[in-house]
Amino acid sequence: MASLGVNIDHIANIRQARRTVEPDPVTHALLAELGGADGITVHLREDRRHIQDRDVELLRATVRTKLNLEMAATEEMVAVATRIRPDMVTVVPERREEVTTEGGMDVAAREREISAITARLQESGIPVSLFVDPEARQLEACARTGCRWIELHTGGYAEAAAEARTAELARLIEGTARARALGLRVNAGHGLTYQNVEAVAAIEGMEELNIGHTIVARAVAVGLQEAVRQMRALIQNPRCSEDSGVRPA
Template identity: 75%
Template sequence: MASLGVNIDHIANVRQARRTVEPDPVPMALLAELGGADGITVHLREDRRHIQDRDVDLLRQTVRSRLNLEMAATEDMVLIALRVQPDMVTLVPERREEVTTEGGLDVSSQRVDLTSKINRLQDAGIPVSLFVDPERGQLEACRDCRARWVELHTGPYAEAKWTDQPSELARLTEATALARAMGLRVNAGHGLTYQNVEPVAAIEGMEELNIGHTIVARAVAVGLQQAVREMKALVQNPRRDPLFGSY
């Protein structure tokens, strides 16, 4: 049964649109936990476009589930993580001009640098996950870098036409099995919604789904606690849809 990590970056997006103090993502994280969130995820971007340093500091003091800090693999971010001590760090690619993360981290081309940063973080007691596309070469590189987790990029699955979704789901299913055979633990996320989450949640070996935008969008209508409760129910009790075959 997969658990649910709730990304609250988009709450901070609303605040930063007016450069004011509300909505504050810190108390909103509490509401997400009350709704059933198993963890809180925030992406501290280098340009600080949404989550701010003060948010991360306060969340570390107040989150009672798990705090997952997404960040670029830079020296400055490693130093922040070592100071804050989140429960997990997820290293992601980052470009200033992108609206949101556009693809997985190219671990294969950065093995030496990533291995050094991963070792520093994990030696300090912070397990590291790498956000990657569901490809054998990238998973092998994650293993070689000694990361403990991978987070599979579900964007292509989420954005695929319904006729193409089964093949994208198969890629995620195969990548999950391969990663676990390599000794890696597996999370997934990006672009998942109330309409497409259940087949991914049902993948054997999938441990956690990190979901944000669709929950915040739903919360505009029904409130954050209820939005999280609804997503948690889908993640933990996914239906087996014959359209997708066996998964």
């Protein structure tokens, strides 16, 4: 049964749009936990476009579930992580000009660099997850880095037209099985919504889904605590979407 990590970056986006003090993502992390979130995820970007260092420090002191820090593979971010000591680090690709993360990291092309960063973080007691597409070459490279987890990029599935969704879901199912065979634990995220999450949550071996934008969008109407409660109910009792045409292995 998959758990739910709630990404609160978009709360910080609203705050930073006016460069003011509200809404405070730290306060909203508490509301997410009250709604049933199994963890809180934040992406501390190099340009600090939404989450700020202050947020991560306060979240580390107040989150009572699990704090997952998404970060680029840079010396600055390794230093932040080893100082803050989140419960998990998820290493993600990052480009300044992108609106949001556009795809999985090319671990195969950066294997030596990623291996060194992974070793440093895990020697400090911080489990590392690598955000990748569900491709055999990338999964095998992840296993060689020594990381304990991967997070599968679900954007291809989430953005696929109806006729392509079955194939994209099959890629996630196959990627999860391959990763587990390589000894990796599996999370997933990106672009998941209330309408498409159940088929991914039902994949055998899927441990956690990290979801943000759709929950924050619904929270505008129903409040964050209720929005989290509704998403968690879908993940905890998934039914494969009828339009997917695919059942979990």
